[in-house]
Amino acid sequence: MSDLEVRQLRYFVAVAEELHFGRAAERLGMAQPPLSRAIRELERQLGVPLLTRTTRQVALTPAGEVLLHDARTALDAVTAAGRRAQRAGRSEPELRIAMKADYDGGLLPRILDRYREEAAALPVRLVLGGRGEQAPALRDGSADVALLPAPFDDHGLDVEPLLTEPRLVALAATDPLAARPCLDLADLSGLILPDGTPADREDLPPGTTDDFGVRYRTPAPCDPGGRPRGTVAGPRSRTLDLAQIFNLIELGSIVWFPPVSVVRRHPRPGVAYRPVRDLPPLTLTLAWPQTSRSPAVAAFVRTATAIAAAGDTRGMMWG
Amino acid sequence: MSDLEVRQLRYFVAVAEELHFGRAAERLGMAQPPLSRAIRELERQLGVPLLTRTTRQVALTPAGEVLLHDARTALDAVTAAGRRAQRAGRSEPELRIAMKADYDGGLLPRILDRYREEAAALPVRLVLGGRGEQAPALRDGSADVALLPAPFDDHGLDVEPLLTEPRLVALAATDPLAARPCLDLADLSGLILPDGTPADREDLPPGTTDDFGVRYRTPAPCDPGGRPRGTVAGPRSRTLDLAQIFNLIELGSIVWFPPVSVVRRHPRPGVAYRPVRDLPPLTLTLAWPQTSRSPAVAAFVRTATAIAAAGDTRGMMWG
DNA sequence: ATCACTCATACCCGCACGGTATCAATCACC
DNA sequence: GGTGATTGATACCGTGCGGGTATGAGTGAT
Known part of the structure; x- marks a missing residue:
C-alpha cells in the first residue's frame, strides 16, 4: 500500500x-x-x-x-x-496568541506583564479572530497559543482551563425585562442573538457561528452522528462589530450573552446587563498544539495558569 | 503559499x-x-x-x-x-488492541469479559509488539487502542492511566544479591538489562529500546533540546523472547525489571524476584488516537477504566 | 418520450519528476 | 601543498502522470 x-x-x-x-x-x-x-x-x-x-x-x-x-x-x-517551519526560519520570532477580541477574562494584561519577564519569552502578537477561528489557527500553524471559550473541538491540541466566569444578558435598557433584577432563559424566548439563533436555545454547535454574526466554514464538522452537510456556507458578509451589536441591542433587535469581563470593559448607557439564572457560564481555556515544543509557548502556559490560579478569587460577580 | x-x-x-x-x-x-x-x-x-x-x-x-x-x-x-479508511471499508470490523505481551497488569481478561457485553463492542484482536511500538501503531492507524507503560510520546493521543504497579528485579537465584530481601538500584551497578543498558541507569529514553533487546527506530525522537542523531539503527536482529530472557537471567548474564503482574504469570525456579527500593513503579496507561470517533473505542475505554478503578485496591504487593 | 443533468470514458498534451553524466568544492593523506 | 576520494550541485534528457477537451451513458423530471 x-x-x-x-x-x-x-x-x-x-x-x-x-x-x-x-x-x-x-x-x-x-x-x-x-x-x-x-x-x-x-x-x-x-x-x-x-x-x-x-x-x-x-x-x-x-x-x-x-x-x-x-x-x-x-x-x-x-x-x-x-x-x-516557515515561521521558524523567519528572522523575527514571536509568540502569536489567537483570541477573540476582549475574550480574555481580563487576564491578558497581567499575563503579558509577567510573561515578558520570562527568560524564554518572545515578542507577543495578538491574532484576533471570530469565534471558531482560534482552534483551526493553532492546528494550521498560524498561531502558537490560543485563549478561547470552551467547549471547542480540541483535537490535536493540549488544553488548560483558566477561569470560569458567568455571562450576563445584554438587552435594551428600555426593554420591560430590564426592569427585573434577574431573568431566566425562558424569559428570553422570541429574542435572538447576534448570530441569528434564538436566545433561549443554548445548543448552538461550536465552531459553526460567530457571536458577531459571521458564519464560518466548519473546519472539522464533528456533527455527532449526523452527516456533514454538502453545502458549505462561505462568510455571510453580515459581519457585526461591537459597535453594531451594541446599536442593535439598544434598539431592542437582539440580545447578547457577554461574560462579565467583557461587560466590565464596555459600560454603555442604553444597554442593561442582567444575570440569567440558567445561562451556563463561560470557561476561558488556554490551548496550544500538542506538537508544540516551543519554550516560548511553555513559558506562556506556565505564566497564564499561574496568573489565573492567583486571580481566581477576585471579583467575578457583578452587581 | x-x-x-x-x-x-x-x-x-x-x-x-x-x-x-x-x-x-x-x-x-x-x-x-x-x-x-x-x-x-x-x-x-x-x-x-x-x-x-x-x-x-x-x-x-x-x-x-x-x-x-x-x-x-x-x-x-x-x-x-x-x-x-481502508479498515472502515473492509468487511470485518474489529477492535485492535496494541500492547506488549503480558503488560496488561492482569486486567485484560476481566476487561474483555465486561467489554464483550457492551452494545458497541466489536470482536477484539490483540496486536502484540515490542516496547515503543504501541504509540506509533495508534498514530499510523494500525491499532485502535493501546495498553502501554508510561511514559511514552503521547502526541496525537488521548490517554487514561489505569494502574500503577511496582516492579521487581529478576535475577539468578544463585546470585549473592538474591540472598538479600530487598535491594537498591545501586546494588545492581555492573549488571545489564535485556536491552544492554546498565541496570542502575534509569534514564533510558522511551521509544528507543525494547525490554526484549530489539532496538527500534525512534518514531519521533523528541530529544528535548538535543539534535536527533543522524544514524538510525534498524532492528538489531537480537530479539530476545521471554524464554531467552529467563535463560540469561538464570545464568546471571542479565537482570530484568518486570512489573509484579508479569512476575505473577511467570513463576520460575532458578529466577529470584526481589523488590528494589528506588526502582520507579510502572504506570500502565490506556491510549487511543485523539481523532477517534469510534464507539467501540469509547466503550473499551469506559470498560477498562471502570475495571481498573474497581480493582485498584487488589493485591498489588508481592512476596 | 424527451430533456436536462451529472458522472464516466476516450484521447491528447505538457510538464515535472526521476535518471545519467559530469562538475565543483572540501577534506584527508602524504 | 598537491592529489585523490568523497559528496553535493548542475545539465540535460526521457517518460509517466496529471490535467484538459470532447463525448458517452445513465437517471430523474416534466
Missing part, C-alpha cells in the same frame, strides 16, 4: 464536502473528469469504495466518512508543518 | 534523519540528484533554508528541526487516514 498524496486528500475532501463532482472540481479550480478519475484511483489504491454515486446522487460510504474526518486532520497537519 | 506534498515531506525526513543526501536517496530508492533538487525546491517554496550543507557536512537549521518534527507527525496523520 503506497502512501497517499496531499492532492488526493484535498480532492477527496472537496468532493466529500460538496457531494457533487462538478462543484468540487470548480472549487478546486480544475475540470470534472480528472477529479472523477483521481477519486476513482484513490478508491482503487485503498481498495475501498468511498462514495456511492449514481448520476443524480453522491453519498459517502462509512469508509468515506472516516476518511473525510481523518483527511482533514492530516491536511491540517501538513499545512501546519509548512507554516511552522 | 501552495501546499506541501507528502513526497516532499518524506524526502525531507529522510535527508534530515540521514544528514547525507546519498544515503537518504538510497533509502528512498532513488538517485541523489533529484533528491537534492527536491529539497532545494522545498526550501524555495517555504522561503526558508532547512539544511546547511557543505560538501562534507549536512546539518539542520532551526527551521529544519521544526519541520522534521512536524513533518513526521503530518506523515503519520496521512498514513493513518488511509489505513483507517
Whole structure:
C-alpha cells in the first residue's frame, strides 16, 4: 500500500464536502473528469469504495466518512508543518496568541506583564479572530497559543482551563425585562442573538457561528452522528462589530450573552446587563498544539495558569 | 503559499534523519540528484533554508528541526487516514488492541469479559509488539487502542492511566544479591538489562529500546533540546523472547525489571524476584488516537477504566 | 418520450519528476 | 601543498502522470 498524496486528500475532501463532482472540481479550480478519475484511483489504491454515486446522487460510504474526518486532520497537519517551519526560519520570532477580541477574562494584561519577564519569552502578537477561528489557527500553524471559550473541538491540541466566569444578558435598557433584577432563559424566548439563533436555545454547535454574526466554514464538522452537510456556507458578509451589536441591542433587535469581563470593559448607557439564572457560564481555556515544543509557548502556559490560579478569587460577580 | 506534498515531506525526513543526501536517496530508492533538487525546491517554496550543507557536512537549521518534527507527525496523520479508511471499508470490523505481551497488569481478561457485553463492542484482536511500538501503531492507524507503560510520546493521543504497579528485579537465584530481601538500584551497578543498558541507569529514553533487546527506530525522537542523531539503527536482529530472557537471567548474564503482574504469570525456579527500593513503579496507561470517533473505542475505554478503578485496591504487593 | 443533468470514458498534451553524466568544492593523506 | 576520494550541485534528457477537451451513458423530471 503506497502512501497517499496531499492532492488526493484535498480532492477527496472537496468532493466529500460538496457531494457533487462538478462543484468540487470548480472549487478546486480544475475540470470534472480528472477529479472523477483521481477519486476513482484513490478508491482503487485503498481498495475501498468511498462514495456511492449514481448520476443524480453522491453519498459517502462509512469508509468515506472516516476518511473525510481523518483527511482533514492530516491536511491540517501538513499545512501546519509548512507554516511552522516557515515561521521558524523567519528572522523575527514571536509568540502569536489567537483570541477573540476582549475574550480574555481580563487576564491578558497581567499575563503579558509577567510573561515578558520570562527568560524564554518572545515578542507577543495578538491574532484576533471570530469565534471558531482560534482552534483551526493553532492546528494550521498560524498561531502558537490560543485563549478561547470552551467547549471547542480540541483535537490535536493540549488544553488548560483558566477561569470560569458567568455571562450576563445584554438587552435594551428600555426593554420591560430590564426592569427585573434577574431573568431566566425562558424569559428570553422570541429574542435572538447576534448570530441569528434564538436566545433561549443554548445548543448552538461550536465552531459553526460567530457571536458577531459571521458564519464560518466548519473546519472539522464533528456533527455527532449526523452527516456533514454538502453545502458549505462561505462568510455571510453580515459581519457585526461591537459597535453594531451594541446599536442593535439598544434598539431592542437582539440580545447578547457577554461574560462579565467583557461587560466590565464596555459600560454603555442604553444597554442593561442582567444575570440569567440558567445561562451556563463561560470557561476561558488556554490551548496550544500538542506538537508544540516551543519554550516560548511553555513559558506562556506556565505564566497564564499561574496568573489565573492567583486571580481566581477576585471579583467575578457583578452587581 | 501552495501546499506541501507528502513526497516532499518524506524526502525531507529522510535527508534530515540521514544528514547525507546519498544515503537518504538510497533509502528512498532513488538517485541523489533529484533528491537534492527536491529539497532545494522545498526550501524555495517555504522561503526558508532547512539544511546547511557543505560538501562534507549536512546539518539542520532551526527551521529544519521544526519541520522534521512536524513533518513526521503530518506523515503519520496521512498514513493513518488511509489505513483507517481502508479498515472502515473492509468487511470485518474489529477492535485492535496494541500492547506488549503480558503488560496488561492482569486486567485484560476481566476487561474483555465486561467489554464483550457492551452494545458497541466489536470482536477484539490483540496486536502484540515490542516496547515503543504501541504509540506509533495508534498514530499510523494500525491499532485502535493501546495498553502501554508510561511514559511514552503521547502526541496525537488521548490517554487514561489505569494502574500503577511496582516492579521487581529478576535475577539468578544463585546470585549473592538474591540472598538479600530487598535491594537498591545501586546494588545492581555492573549488571545489564535485556536491552544492554546498565541496570542502575534509569534514564533510558522511551521509544528507543525494547525490554526484549530489539532496538527500534525512534518514531519521533523528541530529544528535548538535543539534535536527533543522524544514524538510525534498524532492528538489531537480537530479539530476545521471554524464554531467552529467563535463560540469561538464570545464568546471571542479565537482570530484568518486570512489573509484579508479569512476575505473577511467570513463576520460575532458578529466577529470584526481589523488590528494589528506588526502582520507579510502572504506570500502565490506556491510549487511543485523539481523532477517534469510534464507539467501540469509547466503550473499551469506559470498560477498562471502570475495571481498573474497581480493582485498584487488589493485591498489588508481592512476596 | 424527451430533456436536462451529472458522472464516466476516450484521447491528447505538457510538464515535472526521476535518471545519467559530469562538475565543483572540501577534506584527508602524504 | 598537491592529489585523490568523497559528496553535493548542475545539465540535460526521457517518460509517466496529471490535467484538459470532447463525448458517452445513465437517471430523474416534466
